[in-house]
Amino acid sequence: MATRAQRPAVRTARRPRHSDEAGLIPVLARAVREVEAAARRGGRVSPAARAKFQVAALLVREERARVKSDPEITPAEQANALRRLDGLATILAKTSARDTSLLTLLADDAVLSSAARDLRRKMLIAGGYDAPDEAPAPPPPSADSAPAERQVVPQSVTQRHLANPFLAPDFSAAQELRRPRARVLAGWELISPLLRAFEQSTGSAPACMPLPEPSRRGVPAGLTLMKHQAEVVAAAEQGHRTFLLADEPGLGKTAQALLAARAATAYPLLVVVPNVVKTNWAREAQTWTPERRVTVVHGDGDTVDGFADIVVVNYEVLERHVGWLGKHDFRGMVVDEAHFIKNEKSKRSRHVLQLSDKIRSRMGRPLLMALTGTPLINDIEDFTAIWKFLGWIDDKGPRAALMNRLEDAGLTPADRGFYAAARQAVIDMGIVRRRKVDVAADIPARRIADLPVELDDDAGRTIREAEEELAAHLVRRYHRAVEVRMQQRPGDPPLEGIDLDLVRRVATAVREETSETAAGDNVFSLLRRIGQAKARLSADFAAQLAHNVGKVVYFAKHLDVMDVAEEVFARQGLRFATIRGNQTRTVRQANIDAFVEDPEVAVIVCSLSAAGVGVNLQVASNVVLAELSWTDAEQTQAIDRVHRIGQDMPVTAWRIIAAQTLDTKIAELIDSKAGLAARALDGSDEEFSSVDVQVEALVRLLTDALRAESGEAESGEASESSAGYAAAPRARTARSAPTAIAFASAPEARD
Incomplete structure (x- = not known):
């Protein structure tokens, strides 16, 4: 069966009409109403209705993206179509609230059944599209296969590579890259025992590596680190290079990561984050490391500064840029909200692991930090991808550094004390977990x-346009006031600069003319x-x-x-x-x-x-x-x-x-x-x-x-x-969570 990523593209030899009674939207509306009625009847939605929900939701998203990019339709047609599609998406969202199992049908790896594929084809034909016959499903892509999305290389990145084509050799990894001393544990399968070591631990077991006394060096003037933040920076100063930083939200993981990179001189630094916090990371980088240049990757990267010290990219556009990022000679990598990569089969996980492998192969001992507020004790299997990102394990078992720690204990999974020792060995690799209650003395009460x-989508664009219109209205009022004053006092010299008193009077007048229920842009x-x-x-x-x-x-x-x-x-x-x-x-x-x-x-x-x-x-x-x-x-x-x-x-x-x-x-x-x-x-x-x-x-x-x-x-x-x-x-500690996938949003609209 074909997954969503494998479905053939829709050919549009017949361009559908955009009247209220023609095209794909009325077809979708009928399907959505039928699904809604099935959900309202109570009980679990039938398989036929589930297939109809899946196909309708996916086609709503595809149609919305097509309407937004179609240059042949008028603005009025586009606005009407988008309004109707948003209405259908709202109904689908409310329907899924009645039966939340429907949401699994919209996951990235969700499979379209043969009945769903047939229904999709029929709905497209009914909506005026030429839908091709189903082609055989291609094999699933491997981690090393070329990404399906178009690859880009920003011009400034090419200029940087031309300016500095050579990477100085790094011999600091000789100790880390030596072969593991497999003696007692030779032949043992160790991934499952390592996971079990965390599952079997008690609440009193340690969840944080030993950390050194904090150093106050390197903090920009006017800023203060809390003690628990400074401890991680001190560990980086002393040479520790891999961290699973799992502090609770609100404890300043962003500042810790940025200052650890400074302490380790891990530049250029790659930071992979959810879209919603790209702006926050750029702002925090300018605050905590003002001497370092930071650039944020948007869309195709037209505004990327290839010579920047810190490159911030979001998961949603990572596939587009993974090619040049893998060749950029990064000396450090931070993955924010690292639980996003728990599914190793997802594209974003494969790309993150691919970049980590390339950075480690070039640098040996780069700074690698995985940031997540998710407690370590829950769903420990989800952390295997993070351990791979950090270079602690691979598909076969522990890598050299962790394997040597396990060998030093002299125990095997058959020994009673192995699990406590194994858990501590993994924690000592760089797990840092503090809760608010643990560091309450450091944190203000409120x-x-x-x-x-x-706000990069259509809503953000229209808001900025409305703000510009309101500003233009204020400017017109200001100029009229200046003209009236000059007419009333013709002997006064021409106004130079901005009359701030007049600005305030105009603003006050406009505010007094407006109420909270007034129409228009105010x-x-x-x-x-x-x-x-x-x-x-x-x-x-x-x-x-x-x-x-x-x-x-x-x-x-x-x-x-x-x-x-x-x-x-x-x-x-x-x-x-x-x-x-x-x-x-x-x-x-x-x-x-x-x-x-x-x-x-x-x-x-x-x-x-x-x-x-x-x-x-x-x-x-x-x-x-x-x-x-x-x-x-x-x-x-x-x-x-x-x-x-x-x-x-x-x-x-x-x-x-x-x-x-x-x-x-x-x-x-x-x-x-x-x-x-x-x-x-x-x-x-x-x-x-x-x-x-x-x-x-x-x-x-x-x-x-x-x-x-x-x-x-x-x-x-x-x-x-x-x-x-x-x-x-x-x-200084503000951080965020990922944007959920909206029914009516095309993936590229969230980049």
């Missing part, structure tokens, strides 16, 4: 960690649209937290954002409760009790207005703020649902920020007003409201637009906010 995310509608665009990303991150560290409180301002979050949690098999403003007191309390008392309820989805006060949720220690508040007070009230008397864990509030949008300006304003508000408590008469923040946001938007219009060099607060998101010191 922290706000900002996570900037890139500061309220923009922030709402940004929240909608961030909804899936923030929910994915909350789900990852729930899987890693337990219960999570998820706050949003708008019901549509809450709806998207609940769909994500249902699709990922997470039980959740909800607090909304339209609930009765009885329902509200029942949902709170379920979250607090039922260990299976992992997330509670809360409205900022409905759950911001009077609710005790201190059973959790992680809060996700999916949308920004207009005031620091509202944000603080939400966090205080968890940070309360009786809370015995440090609380981390993860604030999701849309980079290079109005979101960044508002986040900075909220933080600055919070500092002023704190001073007000000490005696100042100043008070700050949501209106202040809204006006200030418009002031910054208008000031940046006027500077761009006049070509002035940007400086000060306005230029800092327009350039992207500048992190506050308290946000």
